[in-house]
Amino acid sequence: MSNNKIDQEVDNQTSDLVIEKQVCFSLYSAANAIIRAYRPMLKALDLTYPQYLVMIVLWNDDGINVKELGHKLHLDSGTLTPLLKRLEGKELLTRQRGLEDERVREIFLTEQGIQLKNLAETIPNQMLCKSKLPVEELLTLKESCDKMCDNLQDE
Amino acid sequence: MSNNKIDQEVDNQTSDLVIEKQVCFSLYSAANAIIRAYRPMLKALDLTYPQYLVMIVLWNDDGINVKELGHKLHLDSGTLTPLLKRLEGKELLTRQRGLEDERVREIFLTEQGIQLKNLAETIPNQMLCKSKLPVEELLTLKESCDKMCDNLQDE
């Protein structure tokens, strides 16, 4: 009789390389699940989740430029430029060169872009229901995610 | 004098469509930050983060098939098939047809794939340090993410 089984068990207790133990994997899977859950709701607005995030920023900060937008969403121009072009193609926004600094692109909502907010108002609450988690737990979760994000940033 | 400022502030208190309030955005950003943080560590193993996840599963469950792997990682064949082909190209694994059921693909580590685990052993602890969060908080975070994932799943 070999003692492989026992050796393996001992090994698994020692090693952290087990998928079920990985906090990062849980976070990664939850993020994927969230984007998946948003999809049917956002289909009505013809938006992807990252596009929806951009629209949220613009609804509160119309005229923001690409750098500031990237800072708020933790995304770079390699992601944002094509995404913004797609939203421009849907006529939700326009991308205008800064008057005082020609390097800057300022993003302005069109009337259609402004109006889309009406269709989006119910989404946060729908998502809250889908998560089936108490608000208090969600706030704690958010705090930890924000800290994680900040801590991984400055290296 | 217009009362635009006041109107806006009242509006923002009412509406949840503000990026800073969005739990989902925090989770999404944290997940992106995590993958970004893994990248320099995984470069030494010539793996992406999703490839690393597949390897972790295989190190503990060699011979697993695509369906079971997809179930563990919450990913489908559209993601896994090309990813597994890339790992096969790196000669870390082989993809063999099941003997009793020809539809099934069973994934087996090569000697090289098995040996790669040695280089990976230090990664979980490195990541723990980078996060700068107490283990207790990380465990709570993981619990919430797992619940979120489960709750969004069954709809």
Add this chain to the structure above:
DNA sequence: TAAAAATAAATTGCGCGCAACCTAATTGCC
């Protein structure tokens, strides 16, 4: 047992994320 249904994996196509690189405009410094 032959046709229908179910199942496992593969394929196609699109939109991210991001590294690496490039371009154009602005700022700093002598």
Add this chain to the structure above:
DNA sequence: GGCAATTAGGTTGCGCGCAATTTATTTTTA
């Protein structure tokens, strides 16, 4: 003023994630 350094944004290329569809195999059922 002129040239180097910096800055903002754009481009290219690759690897996911996933919806939608297809192919091949197995199971069910009439």
